[in-house]
Amino acid sequence: MKRFLIADDHEAVRSGLRAVLEQRADWEVVAEANDGGKAVAAAIESRPHVAIVDFSMPRMTGVEVARRIRDYPLQTEVLIFTVHNSGLIAQQAFEAGARAFLVKSDANKLLLAAVESLLVHRPFCTKSCVTEIDRGPGVDGERHHELTAREQLVVKLVAEGYSNKGISAILNLSVKTTEAHRAAAMRKLEVNSTAGLVRYAVRTGLVEA
Incomplete structure (x- = not known):
């Protein structure tokens, strides 16, 4: 029996994915999660063969989820x-340890192919995604790539409305360290306000508009 984890903050998306996957008699969705932190915990507990993880989730991006799953001794793709x-998000996903990247608009025709590739440990990426990677990032992409993973996570949490104290509690950091990451991100992105960070997070997909 092949085990799956679905992580997406929209219940309708999770239900749709579950319905597609469980059409196969030997495939079973063993866990679901509606934010990034829960996704990592669910992966550790259920040890699925494949985790399907939304990029834009509360508290933690799908890329960070992939990175944390990779850091545990799991055999989860x-x-x-x-x-x-x-292309920028796809490149970051693969660098973080993900082995497949699928745009939701392609799901109807490519989801099963992507999953089947992962089940035999082959990477999968749509042709349109490969084209975007080959083009390379634009100006915003270059700035995005300059941020460290921790700075991106801090920006995401700022955009979700968390205070420095709240971010520190989530990331297990001191408030001073959180403030330093936030200041570094603002400097690199050349913004001088929380509103600037929020606009950047929305534009680059760190949070949903």
Whole structure:
């Protein structure tokens, strides 16, 4: 029996994916999660063969989920599932340890192919995604790539409305360290306000508009 984890903050998406996957008699969805932190915990507990993880989730991006799953001794393959046909996000996903990248608009025709590739440990990426990777990032993409993983996570949490104290509690950091990451991100992105960070997070898909 092949085991799956589905992580997406929209219940309708999770239900749809479950219905597709469980059409196969030997495939079973053993866990679901509606935010990034829960996705990592569910992966550790259920040890699925494949985790289908939305990129834009509360508290932690799908890329960070992939990175954390990779850091544990799990044999879980990660598929990043997103509305963003972004070569930059795809590149970050693969660098973090994900082995498949699928745009949600392609799911009807390519989801099963992507999952079947992962089950035999082959990477999968749509042709449109490969084209975007080959083009390379634009100006915003280059700035995005300059941020460290921790700085991106801090920006995401700022955009979700968390205070520095709240972010520190989530990431297990001191408030001073959180403030330093936030200041570094603002400097690199050349913004001088929380609103600037929020606009950037929305534009690059770190949070949904």
